[in-house]
Amino acid sequence: MYVQRLEVRDFRNYTHAVLELGPRIQVFAGRNGQGKTNLVEAVRYLSVFGSHRVPTTVPLIRAGCDQAIVRATVLHEGRQLQLDAQLNRDAPNRVRVGRAPRRVAEAAGQLATVLFAPEDLALVRGGPETRRRMLDELAVAMRPRLAETISGYDRVLRQRNTLLKSARASRVGTGGLGTLDVWDEQLVDLGTAILRQRVALVGSIAGPLARLYDLIADTDAGATAELRTNTVAALAGAGDASAVRAEFADRLREARPRDLERGVTSVGPHRDDLLLAIDGLPAREYASHGEGWSLALALRLAGAEALRAVSPAGDPVLILDDVFAELDAARRGRLIGLASGYEQVLVTAAVLEDVPRFADRPTAVVHVDRGRLSGDGVIVGGGAEAVDG
Numbered sequence: 073m074y075v076q077r078l079e080v081r082d083f084r085n086y087t088h089a090v091l092e093l094g095p096r097i098q099v100f101a102g103r104n105g106q107g108k109t110n111l112v113e114a115v116r117y118l119s120v121f122g123s124h125r126v127p128t129t130v131p132l133i134r135a136g137c138d139q140a141i142v143r144a145t146v147l148h149e150g151r152q153l154q155l156d157a158q159l160n161r162d163a164p165n166r167v168r169v170g171r172a173p174r175r176v177a178e179a180a181g182q183l184a185t186v187l188f189a190p191e192d193l194a195l196v197r198g199g200p201e202t203r204r205r206m207l208d209e210l211a212v213a214m215r216p217r218l219a220e221t222i223s224g225y226d227r228v229l230r231q232r233n234t235l236l237k238s239a240r241a242s243r244v245g246t247g248g249l250g251t252l253d254v255w256d257e258q259l260v261d262l263g264t265a266i267l268r269q270r271v272a273l274v275g276s277i278a279g280p281l282a283r284l285y286d287l288i289a290d291t292d293a294g295a296t297a298e299l300r301t302n303t304v305a306a307l308a309g310a311g312d313a314s315a316v317r318a319e320f321a322d323r324l325r326e327a328r329p330r331d332l333e334r335g336v337t338s339v340g341p342h343r344d345d346l347l348l349a350i351d352g353l354p355a356r357e358y359a360s361h362g363e364g365w366s367l368a369l370a371l372r373l374a375g376a377e378a379l380r381a382v383s384p385a386g387d388p389v390l391i392l393d394d395v396f397a398e399l400d401a402a403r404r405g406r407l408i409g410l411a412s413g414y415e416q417v418l419v420t421a422a423v424l425e426d427v428p429r430f431a432d433r434p435t436a437v438v439h440v441d442r443g444r445l446s447g448d449g450v451i452v453g454g455g456a457e458a459v460d461g
């Protein structure tokens with residue numbers, strides 16, 4: 073699939089811009105702080121209805137405006153799909169697919185994207201929640217219905233923790249905690265589904281991760297990814313849902329006195345981590361900057377491979393934000409070679425020459441200068457003077 077047309081209005085530093093894009097390598101080039109990432113952020117927004125840079129959508133609305141619009145026409149196997157988002161400063165955001173209003177959970181994933189950005193170094197260096205979020209986003213992209221399971225688990229977990237805290241405060245005895253049994257049952261059901269999905273997902277990305285890391289870093293160091301959980305003792309038996317459920321329930325029951333004492337749930341997939349290692353050494357503590365960068369990139373690309381293997385939406389749009397400046401010439405060449413296998417690749421770069429031309433695929437260039445666009449496929453180039461026109 074690929075984005076055929078992108079339109080933004082009052083989005084970040086754009087007043088109004090319209091671009092025709094194609095099944096090709098599409099480079100957005102310009103000096104720092106001009107609006108390159110803002111454009112790929114708009115594309116990504118229509119995929120997950122969130123930003124990879126900020127937790128809320130207000131910063132996406134152009135300063136001084138009350139509303140931003142992001143629209144795209146996506147082409148998938150010859151069929152056009154219209155995606156339309158209205159971001160409101162003081163009202164709920166709205167999403168339409170075609171002409172029909174949709175809930176975010178229904179619209180997410182219609183446009184499949186995989187984005188790699190500088191922030192992704194946190195996948196290697198950051199805390200376990202960053203890696204859990206990566207796994208969850210990928211799982212939802214592969215199976216959109218999982219979004220409900222994950223949000224259901226988070227809700228039950230919050231409610232269980234609230235109950236544990238209030239029980240601790242009022243010193244309610246374990247016997248007076250009948251509702252805790254209800255939450256535990258739901259937590260076990262939803263958590264079992266999440267854990268099993270993660271086991272399968274990590275199984276499917278581990279091989280590509282090792283291969284892609286070696287390729288990008290030009291090494292045979294061997295990068296590994298392994299799921300660590302306290303929900304069950306051994307992941308080998310995760311194929312058997314009822315066994316996982318039973319063991320998770322046992323562990324939760326055993327942990328109850330401790331959970332009551334501390335006011336938090338200590339067992340479950342919300343404590344999972346994805347252990348990344350290079351040559352057997354935990355990457356979080358041992359990897360150099362360059363190694364960490366290559367590993368994070370390999371992890372995203374492994375996710376893209378897993379997604380393209382199962383996704384009914386076909387090839388995800390690959391977005392590489394500010395990647396090439398970090399790599400030496402040989403790594404740049406290998407990355408563009410890998411990326412060029414995707415139907416559409418969106419690349420941002422401060423220095424155009426950092427992005428090697430790949431002979432087998434057409435490359436289009438849009439120049440970005442203070443929220444104004446020029447170059448291949450630009451229909452409306454934006455800029456402050458265009459806003460009232």
Ligand SMILES: Nc1ncnc2c1ncn2[C@@H]1O[C@H](COP(=O)(O)OP(=O)(O)OP(=O)(O)O)[C@@H](O)[C@H]1O
Binds near residue numbers: 086102104109134421
């Ligand atoms: N809501 C907003 N309203 C107006 N301007 C904004 C808004 N959000 C961001 N900007 C402006 O957008 C610019 C940054 O754009 P962007 O992050 O796309 O930069 P970039 O071209 O990718 O730069 P770099 O190469 O440094 O990553 C900044 O000048 C910032 O002030």
